[in-house]
Amino acid sequence: METFLIYAVSVSVGWMVFYALYRLLLHRSTFFVCNRIYLLASLLIPLIVPVFSPMTPVMQAGLVAEYVAVLPEIRIKQPEAGQVFSWTNGLLIIYLAGVAVVAGRLTRNSWQLFRFIAGSERIPCEHYTLILPQYSGKTGSYSFLKWIVIQPEDYENHFEIVLNHEWVHVRQWHSLDILGIEILKVIFWFNPILLAYQKSLQDVHEYLADQSGTDKDAYAGFLLSYARSNTISFLNTFYNVSQLKSRITMLYKKDNSGWNAGRYLLVLPVMALIMAANMIIQGCTDIKETPDIQNESATGKKFYLNENNEQIFTYVEQPPRFPDGFKALYQYLGENLEYPEAASKAKVQGKVHLTFVVGTDGSVSDVKVMKGIGFGADEAAMEVIKKMPRWEPGIQNKTPVNVKYNLPITFVLEDPKDTPKI
Secondary structure: OOHHHHHHHHHHHHHHHHHHHHHHHOOOOOOOOHHHHHHHHHHHHHHHHHHOOOOOOOHHHHHHHHEEEEOOOEEEEOOOOOOOHOOOOOOOHHHHHHHHHHHHHHHHHHHHHHHHHOOOOEOOOOEEEEEEEOOOOOOOOEEEOOOEEOOOHHHHHHHEEEEOOOHHOOOOOOOHHHHHHHHHHHOOOOHHHHHHHHHHHHHHHHHHHHHHOOHHHHHHHHHOOOOOOOOOOEEEEEEOOOHHHHHHHHHOOOOOOOHHHHHHHHHHHHHHHHHHHHHHHHHHHHHOOOEEEEEHOHHHHHHEOOOOOEEEOOOOOOOOOOOOOOOOOOOHHHHHHHOOOOHHHOOOOEEEEEEEEOOOOOOEEEEEEEEOOOOOOHHHHHHHHHOOOEEOEEEEEOEEEEEEEEEEEEEEEEOOOOOEEO
8 A cells, every 4th residue: 555655655746747848838738639648648757758768777687697686675564552553544445435435436427328328219320320329418529439418409409519529529539638538537537636627628629619600700609509518527528618718719810830849849758757767766765685695705606405305595696586575475474464462462572583485486394484483473473474475586607596595574562662672
């Protein structure tokens, strides 16, 4: 949950910066296609940039073969008395509840739309399907994907104007833009900036579609006299009262000169700043994944033979890796290893030193306690290690090998005063 919080903050900051730039410099531009591209790109870039930001330190290649890996110790704290859920669990419950509500609303609206289309007359055309409802609803004419819904009043009185307008939406796939935002709203339902993005994209869609009108005066007068509403957010509706003023303004606005297109180049330094900020954030918050190391001279050998005469390496060119890295290992242990009740009652805390072998197939075996603290802590630590998922095996001379690891796990009481340490 903490990782997602960091990611969500990073994405949100990126969206806010890009959208502020759009409102400041671009939203009144008549380069409607460029505005659409900018809005879509500014939604995607913050989603992708954190994924590709350097998140972990890298060991120097020249030193790998000279060291034996020893994992950093894991600290297991005694749970606070009476605490059933941690704050992260509470946030997770709230987040999932929000996802369920928003996803449910999207599913309900989609079902209503498909049921309405299935119950209407459908006329297949070359590039779209014309939907003719049997009766007029509150929603005016609209389009969605390859469907164009023409209400009976529009079919009888304004068919050509409405059809040409909605055909632009269909031809340019405007519905996919809004559907993408609807999906993002399910995942990031707590972020209101997506509502602003959605409104701006819908405005740009209407500006593009309004260009289909040949007589501006007649078209503007028609918009003023037309009155309908929209009850589903992801539809490309012909009429929306909140867009009326801006649509007429942009309809009569003189096209911007080519020099104004240079404003779009400002996205490049902004993108660089966001990437730099993400690198700094990730560098400050990420857990060091490179194992602690010991010098080869301490052991003098690269491997030893076990009772089955198998080579067990103590250091290798490419160490084994827990699935998704050491941060995931810490999370796994934190979620599956509980403070033993006997140790808690006896107020015992201390460090359990374990060893285990990561095999050539990534399996964990030969789990042993080198030094323990008793009171159930040793057994609890061993049990969790034995149930680990398969690792990515260590590599020596381009061949998977068995690798031995040392793992110290520290059990810490919440109030360590006057408690014995072992």
